[in-house]
Amino acid sequence: MIDIHCHLCFPGAYKSVDEVVEKAKKEMAGIVVSSARYDEGLRVVELAGKNEKFIFPTLGFHPTEGTNHEGVLELIEKNRDKIVGVGECGLDYHWEKDPQKREEQKKIFQKFIDIAKKTKLPLVIHSWDAEQDCFEMVKDSGLRCVFHCFSGSRELAQHILDNGFWISVSTQVCFSKNHKKLVKIIPLEKILLETDAPWLSPNRPEPNYPWNIKISAEKIADIKKISKEEVLEHARKNAIKFFSLNI
Ligand SMILES: [Zn+2]
Numbered sequence: 001m002i003d004i005h006c007h008l009c010f011p012g013a014y015k016s017v018d019e020v021v022e023k024a025k026k027e028m029a030g031i032v033v034s035s036a037r038y039d040e041g042l043r044v045v046e047l048a049g050k051n052e053k054f055i056f057p058t059l060g061f062h063p064t065e066g067t068n069h070e071g072v073l074e075l076i077e078k079n080r081d082k083i084v085g086v087g088e089c090g091l092d093y094h095w096e097k098d099p100q101k102r103e104e105q106k107k108i109f110q111k112f113i114d115i116a117k118k119t120k121l122p123l124v125i126h127s128w129d130a131e132q133d134c135f136e137m138v139k140d141s142g143l144r145c146v147f148h149c150f151s152g153s154r155e156l157a158q159h160i161l162d163n164g165f166w167i168s169v170s171t172q173v174c175f176s177k178n179h180k181k182l183v184k185i186i187p188l189e190k191i192l193l194e195t196d197a198p199w200l201s202p203n204r205p206e207p208n209y210p211w212n213i214k215i216s217a218e219k220i221a222d223i224k225k226i227s228k229e230e231v232l233e234h235a236r237k238n239a240i241k242f243f244s245l246n247i
Contacts, residue, residue, distance in 0.1 A: 003028070025054060148168050193213040
């Protein structure tokens with residue numbers, strides 16, 4: 001099993017990150033740990049250093065974090081060979097309604113698109129209620145892109161897939177009808193699983209954990225009428241392919 005997106009290093013997410021990692025090692029092949037700001041990024045790189053070939057970091061800047069993103073760009077350049085992707089980054093129109101601030105988000109997102117091109121790394125995109133604009137900005141980038149926690153329309157999901165991009169299925173599939181419908185159009189060759197842990201827990205009020213992708217896999221297996229193991233195996237291979245993981 002590989003969780004392609006979670007925030008193990010988000011401040012205060014877990015009492016002991018090391019304990020979560022040790023438990024995950026018993027049943028998982030790897031975890032791609034994302035970051036949304038500078039301090040989280042530093043911790044992610046450190047955690048990956050302690051858990052080589054198991055924790056794979058991505059460095060990014062969340063659109064709701066404001067404008068102080070330059071440090072993260074430097075961190076990406078400095079750690080180019082230690083990270084597997086740029087992100088998460090993107091646009092968030094769910095929380096940001098001000099048109100001017102949305103324009104600022106676009107300018108910053110463009111810088112992360114540019115650094116992904118420069119460093120030849122895949123891009124992990126946050127696109128809450130801004131899926132169409134995110135797609136327009138990366139459509140012709142030539143980058144390998146994954147739309148994480150994608151919650152847009154099925155029509156747009158199809159365009160994204162047709163464009164060669166990826167959509168990861170979060171643990172939202174355990175409790176959301178819309179996400180179950182989305183799964184129908186994602187072929188097994190393109191299935192990626194993520195938890196976005198500690199958020200989006202299928203076992204609330206408990207926080208989410210990377211191994212909960214197996215609960216998603218059960219739901220997807222029902223929808224696709226195959227076994228849970230097949231879903232997990234496709235998702236594992238796809239994760240290795242997408243991020244070029246050295247496992
Ligand atoms: Zn995230």
